[in-house]
Amino acid sequence: MATQNLLIELFVEELPPKALKKLGEAFAGVLFEQIKAQGLAGADSKLTSFASPRRLGAHVTQVASQGADKAVSQKLMPVSVGLDAAGNPTPALTKKLQALGADASAVASLKRAMDGKAEALFYESNVKGATLAEALQKAFNESVAKLPIPKVMTYQLADGWTDVKFVRPAHSLLALHGSDVVAIEALGLKAGTITHGHRFEATVDPVVIKHADDYAATLERDGAVIASFAQRRADIVRQLAAAASKVGNGARAIDDDALLDEVTALVERPNVLTCEFEKEFLDVPQECLILTMKANQKYFPLLDATGKLTNRFLVVSNISPADASAVVGGNERVVRPRLADAKFFFDQDRKKTLASRVAGLAKVVYHNKLGTQGERVERVRKLATAIATQLGGHDLAQQADQAAQLAKADLVTDMVGEFPELQGIMGRYYALNDGLLQDVADAIEDHYKPRFAGDELPRNQTGVATALADKLETLAGLFAIGQLPTGDKDPFALRRHALGIVRMLIEKDLPLSLHELLSHAVALFPQADAKTQELLADFIFDRLAGTLRDQGYSAQEVDAVLALRPQRLGDVAQRLAAVRAFAALPEAPALAAANKRIGNILKKAEKADAHVSAALLKEDAEKALHTMTQKVAPQALAQFEAGDYTGSLQTLAQLRDTVDAFFDGVMVNAEEMDLRLNRLGLLATVHQAMNRVADLSRLAS
Numbered sequence: 001m002a003t004q005n006l007l008i009e010l011f012v013e014e015l016p017p018k019a020l021k022k023l024g025e026a027f028a029g030v031l032f033e034q035i036k037a038q039g040l041a042g043a044d045s046k047l048t049s050f051a052s053p054r055r056l057g058a059h060v061t062q063v064a065s066q067g068a069d070k071a072v073s074q075k076l077m078p079v080s081v082g083l084d085a086a087g088n089p090t091p092a093l094t095k096k097l098q099a100l101g102a103d104a105s106a107v108a109s110l111k112r113a114m115d116g117k118a119e120a121l122f123y124e125s126n127v128k129g130a131t132l133a134e135a136l137q138k139a140f141n142e143s144v145a146k147l148p149i150p151k152v153m154t155y156q157l158a159d160g161w162t163d164v165k166f167v168r169p170a171h172s173l174l175a176l177h178g179s180d181v182v183a184i185e186a187l188g189l190k191a192g193t194i195t196h197g198h199r200f201e202a203t204v205d206p207v208v209i210k211h212a213d214d215y216a217a218t219l220e221r222d223g224a225v226i227a228s229f230a231q232r233r234a235d236i237v238r239q240l241a242a243a244a245s246k247v248g249n250g251a252r253a254i255d256d257d258a259l260l261d262e263v264t265a266l267v268e269r270p271n272v273l274t275c276e277f278e279k280e281f282l283d284v285p286q287e288c289l290i291l292t293m294k295a296n297q298k299y300f301p302l303l304d305a306t307g308k309l310t311n312r313f314l315v316v317s318n319i320s321p322a323d324a325s326a327v328v329g330g331n332e333r334v335v336r337p338r339l340a341d342a343k344f345f346f347d348q349d350r351k352k353t354l355a356s357r358v359a360g361l362a363k364v365v366y367h368n369k370l371g372t373q374g375e376r377v378e379r380v381r382k383l384a385t386a387i388a389t390q391l392g393g394h395d396l397a398q399q400a401d402q403a404a405q406l407a408k409a410d411l412v413t414d415m416v417g418e419f420p421e422l423q424g425i426m427g428r429y430y431a432l433n434d435g436l437l438q439d440v441a442d443a444i445e446d447h448y449k450p451r452f453a454g455d456e457l458p459r460n461q462t463g464v465a466t467a468l469a470d471k472l473e474t475l476a477g478l479f480a481i482g483q484l485p486t487g488d489k490d491p492f493a494l495r496r497h498a499l500g501i502v503r504m505l506i507e508k509d510l511p512l513s514l515h516e517l518l519s520h521a522v523a524l525f526p527q528a529d530a531k532t533q534e535l536l537a538d539f540i541f542d543r544l545a546g547t548l549r550d551q552g553y554s555a556q557e558v559d560a561v562l563a564l565r566p567q568r569l570g571d572v573a574q575r576l577a578a579v580r581a582f583a584a585l586p587e588a589p590a591l592a593a594a595n596k597r598i599g600n601i602l603k604k605a606e607k608a609d610a611h612v613s614a615a616l617l618k619e620d621a622e623k624a625l626h627t628m629t630q631k632v633a634p635q636a637l638a639q640f641e642a643g644d645y646t647g648s649l650q651t652l653a654q655l656r657d658t659v660d661a662f663f664d665g666v667m668v669n670a671e672e673m674d675l676r677l678n679r680l681g682l683l684a685t686v687h688q689a690m691n692r693v694a695d696l697s698r699l700a701s
Helices: 017-037 091-099 104-109 130-144 212-223 227-247 256-265 280-282 285-296 325-349 352-362 372-392 393-405 414-418 425-433 439-447 459-479 494-507 514-522 532-550 553-561 569-585 588-604 619-639 645-665 675-689
Strands: 003-012 047-052 055-065 070-078 111-115 118-127 154-158 161-168 169-179 188-192 271-276 300-303 309-317 364-366
Touching: 003 017, 003 130, 003 212, 017 047, 017 055, 017 227, 017 256, 047 227, 047 414, 055 212, 070 091, 070 111, 070 393, 091 104, 154 188, 169 188, 169 212, 227 256, 227 271, 227 300, 227 309, 280 285, 280 309, 280 325, 285 300, 285 309, 285 325, 285 425, 309 325, 325 414, 325 425, 352 372, 352 393, 352 425, 364 372, 372 393, 372 459, 372 514, 393 459, 414 514, 425 439, 439 459, 459 494, 459 514, 459 532, 494 532, 494 569, 514 532, 532 553, 553 569, 569 645, 588 645, 588 675, 619 645, 619 675, 645 675
Parallel strands: none
Antiparallel strands: 003 055, 003 169, 047 055, 070 118, 111 118, 154 161, 271 309, 300 309
């Protein structure tokens, strides 16, 4: 059957810019899948999606005008119900056939087949394939219903009575199969050939689309609109780079994908213009200026070759006048009060020291069950001081205590009140203004790090101690009151906090025990019970396991290492490397299986400690195992304590032959109690030696 290309467009009022990209992808994607599911598009059909501030659309290649007929076999009823003893149709069968548009003459052609234990009658027929209009109507309705938008508008149609629900009021519907209009209706609209272009720069209105393949070109030529979201975005990127290069000195627009997507969703035909502001505003921390330009005005600040903010910025305009000076001047006038506000906040905040603001935290509620930010600060101080004492002694502890005390003080400043995203960043600037040590100031900013996956870690030990303390306090407190993450819900970002702790302990190779850290943190909360620390430890090790698997380690390797709950996480990578090297040895499978067997035996034993009496060794095989263990175990232990985990496991591989011989020739559960306990003690000794680096039984298949 001949095919043509299909074009669908729904023209609406301005769509939510932050959601436009997803709306466009979802609208086109669902439409395409539904058309394919109904047999009108095949594997060779291609989809192109369109999304601009006022339209959602899709272009699909090789779409048939009607789906292929399908052979359908429909079960009617058991033979015993449909036919009488003489083989004639019963009234029940006759009625069923009439409902399907057939009569008694169809009885002879009915198929008989077993259905379970009984024979049944089946009616076979050809179902005509859906027409394009039918299929497209169903596909369009499905795509509208599945748009990923939490809230829809309810508005009235022109008749004044009919209510319609959609993201934004819809004004026209375009549906072309080649050059033919497809007769569908939606949202009170009938499909046609017209759409509308740019509000101000379209050369004609309405814009008439004569063929499905002419849509994008006609809309750009006559309507001054680039319909493709991806094409518009690429054009903005190109124009930003070109405008920055004209400024010179290695200038570049700030890199922000979210801002780029949002701006792409705000314009129909982008035009990038270069603007500037007074240099005096550069005395304000650049993070403040960048944030206000991005968040409030959707501008792209320009950085110089060193990453320092310049007094130039780029605007993505939706109009392209011959003389753009009025547009440039207007944007410069708009941004000036925003920058002036930032300068005012910065100047006012510096009139008070951070230390003087700490008392104000007692009035800021952190959590109704965990008290104020002031109370929280005192808990973090205790943890930070304890951690820093272990990491660097008295001097580091003093710095960490000061950083922890001041870390939240910027929450009560005017600047952070206006821009919460700047918390920590402004604290650093104000600390430096107060004359505090650079390390303390950096720690105030860094105690929030890492803030997201891949973010940098605190830059110094003071920051590490403060960041660990802050995250541990958050986790312990919320676990103590039962606020654990569930499913996809993690309102307090506890998974991110746990991953931050894991990253710092591993990447900074900190000589800290996770058990001790959690113990100190949980002890700060009277709400905690006996299970709080256990649940918290499980939570952190789960995050660690996921991270390690993402790094390419197998589930078996990760399981073997983490089964021992290593408390110094900085050793985990070395343990994993050792396990991987051990698993490659020819002795590994047999030793892993033997280790699993030993573990099972010891679990069932009432009492077995790692103690062996040489006088009670009777069989040659147990004597050989004891001798080999005495030779190998001390060497493996020395290597383990020296951090040579790979060497330790490879040394233990020498036990393979004697372990195998032991199980072949020795009855562990001997009738004599002293022999039995001695053999269990020998196995416990072997088990203890073999499972210092990892639980090798987890490697057994």
